[in-house]
Structure formats: C-alpha cells, structure tokens
Amino acid sequence: MLSRALFNRALLNRTLRWETGLALVVIIVGIVGAASSPQFLTGNNFFNLGLSYGEIAIMTLPMTLIIISGEIDLSVASTLGMSSALLGVLWSDGWPMPAIFAMVAVAGLAAGAVNGLLVTRLGLPSLAVTIGTLALYRGIALILLGPKTISNFPPTYTDIAVNGFPGISNLTYSAAIFVVLAVVFGVVLHATPFGRSIFAMGASTEAALFAGIRVKRIKTILFMISGLISAMAGVLWTFRLSTAVQNNGTGLELSVVAIVLLAGVSIFGGKGSIAGVVLAVLAFAGIQNALLLTNFNQEATGVVTGGLLLVSVFVPNAASFARRLRELRLFRQQS
C-alpha cells in the first residue's frame, strides 16, 4: 500500500517535471520567436497558427486518451481524408449541409468502431489494425472522389479560412474548438472514473480487468471518439482549404503522434496529461511558425522538429538509461 503511494508520487513528480519543462520550452519559444521576428507575438500570427495547426491539435486529444490506454490510432489522417471526400461527394450531389455533417459524423464513428472492434474483439494489436485502416480509409476516399477536386463550397463555410471566431477575431474556429475540447477531455481524463480507468488499463490491462473495468468497451469507445473527432477535423480541413481531394491530410498522423509523445505521454500507456498535450501543441506549432517567420532555411525545419522529438523521447528516459549503464558497469566489475 505504502509502496504504491510512493510509486504514484514518483510517477506524478516525473510528469509534473515534464510539463514544467514543456512550459519552459513554450516560454522560450515565445521569447526567442518575439526577439527574432516582430511579427511572432501578433494576433494575426496567432490566427495563422490556429489555422495551420488547428486540425492537428484537435486530433491530438483523442490520440492522447488512446495512447494512455495502451493503444494507438494511426488511421486518424485517413479518417480525416475519408470524411473530406465524403463531404465533397455529398455536396456535389446536392445534399444539404446539416445532412452531410450528420453523414460525416456517422462515417467517422463507424471508422472508429471498426478500429475498436478489431482491436478489442479480435485481440489484434492496434498498431497493425490502424496501419491497415490507414490504407483502407484512404482507399475509400480515393474511390469516393477519384481524381476529382471539389471546391465549390459555400463561402459561409469556407470563410473559416479568413475569419476568426465571432468576438475573438484572432482565434480560428479550429483553435476555439480545440480550447473547448481540451477542457472537456482534460476533465474527463483527470477528474472522472472513466478517465482513471483509462490510466489503469494503460498501466496494466490485467489489473484493470480484475478491478472490474470494462476494458474492451472503453477502448472501443475511445476509438469511436477518435474517429468522430478526426471526421470533424476533416470538415474543418476541407472548408479551410475549400478543397475536397482524396489526399487531404496525408501523413498528418505522424504529426499528431509526435505532439502526443512530445507531451510526455508514454507510448507504453498509463502516463500522460492533457495539460502536457496543450503545451506540446503550443511548442510544436510555435517552433515551426517561428522558423517560418525568421528566414530560417526551411529545408532544415524537419531536422529541427525531428531533433526536438528525439530529445523529448530521450530526456524522460535518461534517468533509467543512466541506471542501466551503471548496472552494466557494476556487472562488468563483478565478473
């Protein structure tokens, strides 16, 4: 009992340290960005930031829950593409917008349910399942749209690319949705039994099962939420670019997973927080945007963000790495 409390405290301390570090990174990015470009800390730039990273940010939230539960969903970007294609096809067929939104939401939920059921009922690894559906859902987008590009969406909707949320003109719709969802996901994950059971099953599926947690049902629900949110991101993406095309959002799943890992969420499950994810989104978007604003060699942007991610994986594991090294040395000395 005591050891468990100690373990919890150690765990908590470590996560707290990680988020403190991230907050520092965000502050440093802010200071360096502002120093190197007078446009960095302007409302207009914040608008651009929300525009460019809004959909990715939204998709990190369900991904966080899924990774904490010990699974992964790599099909998010393909679900985005599929919902974008569906939106385009239905609109060109003359459907009214509300009906299209309902259909897209159903398609997103269904895509998530397929992932969830394959993982929980057939017991397949989510990595393999969602790599499969990554190809499958992109394929459906290709079948739906073919080589066509649909772009005649009404300005009422495509204006989200130039107009902010009413009242706060520098907040894009996608950023506003992210803020609201972050609060909802934060409360659900950190202050409800549902959220606690996600941590529990991530730490140990067996222990969670013995504690009476309905692991399969909860994981299926998480995948369905991920599908629904990705479908919504697809709608935002389509309107922002006023273009429905089958390759919309290709490759975004890597950015989403990268941000979640940068946030200190353990890829092995059981650890992480929404606060970290919010900070990681700010750090990730801030760095890329600052590099774009200062005349940094843009071909090297990938090197900077990739390097940062490697550091983010290495630093939290540095302690255990050092310990292993010590043990190895001790072992050699003895033998």
Add this chain to the structure above:
Amino acid sequence: MKLRQVTWFTLSLITVSSLLTACSSASSSSPPATSSSSSSTGSGTSGTASGSLKTGLKVFVIPKNLGNPYFTLADSVKSGGALAALNTLGETGSETSGTDATPASQLPAIQAAITKGANALIVSATDPTALCPTLTSAMNRGITVVTYDSDAPACRSLFINQASTSAIGTSEVDLIAQEIHNKGDIAIVSATASATNQNAWIGYMKTELKKFPNIHLVTTVYGNDDPTTATQVTQGLLQQYPNLAGIISPTTVGIAAAAAVLDTAKYRGKIALTGLGTPGALKKYVDDGTIGSFELWNPANLGYLAAYAAANLASKKVTNAAGQSFTAGKLGSFTIGSDGTILLGPPLVFTKSNIGNFNWGF
C-alpha cells in the same frame, strides 16, 4: 494528487488564454506598406509603363514546394531566375514555401509572408482554388499577387504563362515533320486519357497535322506518366506499327521512357522522337542521335519575368488590364493579354548544338 494535476491543467489553460489575450490586444496588425497608397483596381491606363520602379519592395517567391529542381531553377539567383531579377531591381526578394506540393503545406508559408509585411507575392499555386481565401485577403490588404507556372485564376492580378497551349501543340508537329521529311506514320505517347493539358495539346497537334497531308497520326497511347507503363506502351506501338516514322510525347515522363526504348541500333535514327522533355534526362539521347530535338520553356526566364511583372504591378506602373506593356530587363517587352495573362513566349527548342548550355540538373 488529483488536486495538483488539476492545478497544472488550469495553469496550462491560463497560459493559453493569456497568450490569446496578449495577442488580441496586440492585434490590429500594422497594414503592409503598400496599403497606404490604397489598393489598385485597374483604371485601365494603357500604354507602356515608363519611369523607374519602386525599390525595396518586399517580394516573396512561393513555389509549389521547396527542394524541387524545377522551381530552384525558376527562382534562384544563380540560374538568373526570379530572385536574380529582384536583386537587379533593388527589391528585397526571398523564396519560401512548404516541403510538400500541397495547399496545406504551401499556405502557412503564404500566410507568414503576408504577416511579414509582403508587398508582393509570386506564387505557383498548388491548387487553383484552395489558396484563394488567403490570396484574396492579401489582395484586399493591397498586396500584389502574381502567379507563375500554375494559376489560381480567381485570386491573382497577373498570371505568367510558360507556354501557350497552341504553341506547344503546333510546334511539336512542326519539329517531327522536319525530322521525318513531311511524310510517314506517327503516334503520340501521352500521359493519361483524362489529362486536360495533354488533350488540349493533342487537339492543336491534330489541327496542325492538316497542313501535312502525308503525315498520318495512327494512334495515341497513354503511359499514365509512369515510366514502366510508358515503356510498355511504346514497345507495343513499335510491334503494332512496324512502319512507324515518328513519336511525339508531350510529357517529360513519356518522352524519357520512349527515348530509352528507341535507344537501340534497330531504331536509333530510324524512328524520330520529339515532345516536351527536360535537358538533364534527355541529353544522352540527343547526343547519341535517338532524339533530334525536343522542347520546353526556360524556367529561369519564367521566374525572371514573374519578378518584373510583380515589381511593375506593385509600383503601379501597370494594372492587370489587357493591352499594357512593360519591359522585363534582358527579356525585352511584354504585353498583358486577356484574363491578366502574360505569355513567356515560344517554347525553347533543344538540339545537339545547344543542349550543352543547359545544366539544369533535371
């Protein structure tokens, strides 16, 4: 424990919201320099632009993507492209874009350029419509928008067109006619059956072929812009039409694949090949006689002209109304055509005698 986590959560939310408020208070972002002289909506002043152009204009050259040799050639100082022209004019030019040729990758670069106070944007559009909300808002703020290579017709002032559809179609027929001495069977190796530009060029080829009664177009085959498929369909052509005298391939992938097939003692010099190609890929075939001549436009000149057009527009020397002309340095005088389009000129023809001058790297 839960309390501390909640505290952290709220803290990070506060960080976000404080950032938001900081931003909205600092909003009303200063308009770019040109908007002080109000936006230009062509009052249709015709005649040749004279006098000096404004200097120190912030001009952003935004290709479809970075690291693409075609655009590096069109934009760079070394090749004499857009940035070279901007340097000559005394403007502040810089190249920016995303790493993928998609609107989602290109848009952040466009938005950043606008934020940085651009006076003019020179854009190769990754999509004819997706960039429009952003480019239109840029134009509303008084920023000059010029497209080159790929157009976004609804949201730019001028488009620099690399080659006219009719010129490419007719000139390729003229090239092949010259090589097969105005008689014989020819075939076309196209990209895909649905490719708009390919079909438009082929349409002009058919019209031009009426001038050569002894040349017969036997078939058009499709290589789908895939090297393997293009090779297979070319081999099929040779078997099906043993008397074939020439092949036109108006696609860079198609012509390279066809050249590789014809590069044997059996066909070299016996079956003529021409079309749209790149000197880097085709030099060895021109040198060994498999290809007599082929054509393309000069990407560096395309960028160079786009830079002069943008500088003239931003300096209010011209509007986008048809009939006005301006001088583009070493390239001479250009006249604005209908729909705000400027044509770079006739295609550039590559032969054994000049191909050595074009070390484009592609």
